[in-house]
Amino acid sequence: MQTTFENPRYPFKHHSDLNQGTAVHHPVVIVGAGPTGLAMGLDLAMQGIPSVILDDNNTVSVGSRAICFAKRTLEILNRYRCVSPMLEKGVTWKKGKVFFQQDLVYEFDLLPEKKHKLPAFINLQQYYLEQYLVEFIDTQQQVDLRWLNRVTEVTPGVKGNRLKVETPEGSYVLTCDYMLVADGANSPIRKQLGLESRGQVFKDRFLIADVLMQAEFPTERWFWFDPPFHPNQSALLHRQADDVWRIDLQLGWDADPQREVLEANIRPRLEAMLGEDVDFQLEWASVYTFQCRKLDSFIHDRVIFLGDAAHQVSPFGARGANGAIQSVDNLGWKLASVLKQQGPTTLLKTYDIERQMAADENILNSTRATDFITPKNKISRVFRDATLQLAKDYEFARTLVNSGRLSTPARYLDSPLNTLDDEEAFDGGVAPGSAALDAPIIIGDKTSWLIDILGTRFTLLIAIDKTDISRVGESLPELLQSVGVDLVPIFLFSESTDLEVPKGAMCICDPWGYVAQRYQLEPGTCYLFRPDQVVAGRWREFTSDSLISAVNRALGFDMEVMP
Amino acid sequence: MKLVTQVNFTDGDSFYEALMALHRSLDDSQSLEVNARLILLMANHIGDNQVLKEALEIAGQSVTASHQSQ
Ligand SMILES: Cc1cc2nc3c(=O)[nH]c(=O)nc-3n(C[C@H](O)[C@H](O)[C@H](O)COP(=O)(O)OP(=O)(O)OC[C@H]3O[C@@H](n4cnc5c(N)ncnc54)[C@H](O)[C@@H]3O)c2cc1C
Numbered sequence: 001m002q003t004t005f006e007n008p009r010y011p012f013k014h015h016s017d018l019n020q021g022t023a024v025h026h027p028v029v030i031v032g033a034g035p036t037g038l039a040m041g042l043d044l045a046m047q048g049i050p051s052v053i054l055d056d057n058n059t060v061s062v063g064s065r066a067i068c069f070a071k072r073t074l075e076i077l078n079r080y081r082c083v084s085p086m087l088e089k090g091v092t093w094k095k096g097k098v099f100f101q102q103d104l105v106y107e108f109d110l111l112p113e114k115k116h117k118l119p120a121f122i123n124l125q126q127y128y129l130e131q132y133l134v135e136f137i138d139t140q141q142q143v144d145l146r147w148l149n150r151v152t153e154v155t156p157g158v159k160g161n162r163l164k165v166e167t168p169e170g171s172y173v174l175t176c177d178y179m180l181v182a183d184g185a186n187s188p189i190r191k192q193l194g195l196e197s198r199g200q201v202f203k204d205r206f207l208i209a210d211v212l213m214q215a216e217f218p219t220e221r222w223f224w225f226d227p228p229f230h231p232n233q234s235a236l237l238h239r240q241a242d243d244v245w246r247i248d249l250q251l252g253w254d255a256d257p258q259r260e261v262l263e264a265n266i267r268p269r270l271e272a273m274l275g276e277d278v279d280f281q282l283e284w285a286s287v288y289t290f291q292c293r294k295l296d297s298f299i300h301d302r303v304i305f306l307g308d309a310a311h312q313v314s315p316f317g318a319r320g321a322n323g324a325i326q327s328v329d330n331l332g333w334k335l336a337s338v339l340k341q342q343g344p345t346t347l348l349k350t351y352d353i354e355r356q357m358a359a360d361e362n363i364l365n366s367t368r369a370t371d372f373i374t375p376k377n378k379i380s381r382v383f384r385d386a387t388l389q390l391a392k393d394y395e396f397a398r399t400l401v402n403s404g405r406l407s408t409p410a411r412y413l414d415s416p417l418n419t420l421d422d423e424e425a426f427d428g429g430v431a432p433g434s435a436a437l438d439a440p441i442i443i444g445d446k447t448s449w450l451i452d453i454l455g456t457r458f459t460l461l462i463a464i465d466k467t468d469i470s471r472v473g474e475s476l477p478e479l480l481q482s483v484g485v486d487l488v489p490i491f492l493f494s495e496s497t498d499l500e501v502p503k504g505a506m507c508i509c510d511p512w513g514y515v516a517q518r519y520q521l522e523p524g525t526c527y528l529f530r531p532d533q534v535v536a537g538r539w540r541e542f543t544s545d546s547l548i549s550a551v552n553r554a555l556g557f558d559m560e561v562m563p
Numbered sequence: 564m565k566l567v568t569q570v571n572f573t574d575g576d577s578f579y580e581a582l583m584a585l586h587r588s589l590d591d592s593q594s595l596e597v598n599a600r601l602i603l604l605m606a607n608h609i610g611d612n613q614v615l616k617e618a619l620e621i622a623g624q625s626v627t628a629s630h631q632s633q
Contacts, residue, residue, distance in 0.1 A: 383602075383603070385599075386599035386600045386603060390600060390604070394604075397607075
């Protein structure tokens with residue numbers, strides 16, 4: 001059926017672990033080369049940590065699955081330096097429309113704010129995203145990606161894990177300090193370890209079809225409730241790369257998935273939607289039942305779960321892969337700090353704490369959308385339709401219409417790694433626990449973006465007051481020494497300057513004032529960013545002591561005193 | 564408690580009469596629909612989630628209580 005994409009077949013490669021009589025040890029083994037596992041390998045490579053990725057298959061996603069990749073995901077891939085091919089191939093969009101029966105009831109714009117490097121969303125078939133990740137990984141020495149290596153048996157231990165791996169050339173055994181499990185929603189390893197991902201299955205079925213067509217529809221997310229062409233059910237239309245369009249059609253619980261997936265049955269449904277004179281070709285189709293569920297704990301000794309294996313959501317809101325990449329972003333630097341012995345092992349607990357909060361939020365939002373789309377009983381249908389009816393004429397009701405609350409960066413506002421603001425020091429800006437906000441800047445004589453220079457290491461942004469530069473400059477060496485991790489100081493000036501910045505510091509300029517406005521900067525204000533670009537703390541005045549203790553806190557050294 | 568449960572109507576009798584008049588000629592499913600619209604309109608007017616939660620809780624008490632006593 002598929003004509004726009006042919007799945008690459010990656011060869012099995014012989015590797016030296018196969019020859020060894022005894023188990024070879026690796027610090028980190030990642031199971032699964034979906035978006036999660038691939039990104040995980042890259043994240044660790046950025047931190048200088050080598051990893052082995054094992055995948056039982058020899059190709060990228062078969063069929064499209066995820067299509068919407070959110071700004072935060074793109075920012076993370078930007079940090080790995082591999083976002084360009086995705087942006088080039090992907091379709092950029094930020095607007096959406098919601099229809100009820102014949103009428104447009106609601107329109108939205110996901111990035112009303114201008115001047116960010118990356119768009120609110122791109123639509124890109126999951127197989128392309130994975131393929132580009134694989135191609136980039138091939139250029140990375142630190143990532144050893146092994147196709148056709150299936151993990152068949154896991155023996156976890158408090159000191160490390162033992163894995164049995166099957167390949168076309170026979171099986172072998174590996175040991176590792178940490179096993180990162182990214183083997184997908186059905187996670188065979190989760191099952192083998194007797195762990196249960198808990199949540200709910202939604203009693204509904206959806207036909208997901210990708211069609212190739214030349215169409216005049218705008219590049220917007222269009223969602224219909226009860227449209228004339230598909231009465232009583234919902235429908236979605238969204239453009240992807242290669243003139244491929246994603247169509248979701250709600251079918252109801254009683255639909256027969258085996259019948260509905262046949263082209264002969266799909267065609268009339270699509271003709272009703274697109275019009276009989278539209279020429280289209282079916283690329284791929286599947287019938288899904290969705291669920292929202294997660295593990296109670298993502299960490300079991302030295303086995304760490306991520307991606308769909310850890311937390312799974314219904315696709316309304318595009319929070320699956322987008323949530324997974326944020327989990328990777330969260331775990332990478334923490335695991336690296338522990339392996340480099342710069343942070344205590346308790347730091348890993350905060351991966352669980354922070355990403356459980358995020359998973360709860362993603363599940364909550366996906367569940368609410370799914371419940372709105374599939375009302376559970378008569379009265380919820382009555383309220384749903386009343387909301388849609390009112391939304392035609394009354395603005396307030398539009399905010400209740402829920403066809404998916406699209407993925408936004410998680411905010412870890414209650415994280416134990418945050419240093420709280422001094423009372424009333426800030427009224428806005430970017431609060432501790434939130435991901436960085438991008439803004440245009442100038443470095444030297446080139447325009448650039450804040451998001452390009454934050455992350456992978458701790459970063460300290462100082463809106464420097466010219467009169468303060470010598471005081472800050474004097475305390476910097478001591479600060480950089482005391483923190484015990486890599487920390488990049490960035491001096492931000494409101495206009496270009498020939499003032500000498502202290503050695504080791506980077507100098508940027510904010511001539512348009514976007515950084516100042518988004519971060520609510522005043523002369524002297526500092527922001528400390530974690531390696532995942534999340535704000536760890538902020539102050540109105542630079543003092544070495546408060547910074548050192550904030551870095552230590554962000555590394556988990558205060559965790560012991562936690563209840 | 565933020566929800567006002569003391570008298571707040573400017574004209575309670577007249578509201579009650581109008582509510583009955585609205586429903587008088589409706590069948591059950593029409594009444595359901597009208598009630599849903601009414602609740603949504605009033606909820607938005609109230610806005611404050613704390614007040615709404617308190618109202619939801621009191622409204623549900625009659626049935627949750629009988630549910631528990633079974
Ligand atoms: C219809 C649909 C639409 C979606 N739309 C979106 C969207 O728009 N945006 C979004 O963000 N998300 C979306 N999602 C969700 C998204 O597809 C998933 O969240 C994502 O694929 C999860 O990636 P993963 O790497 O965790 O798991 P997977 O992609 O499932 O990868 C797991 C990998 O592990 C391998 N594996 C399994 N067992 C073993 C083993 N024993 N040994 C070695 N390897 C093994 C598998 O071969 C596979 O390659 C959608 C999902 C569906 C179904």
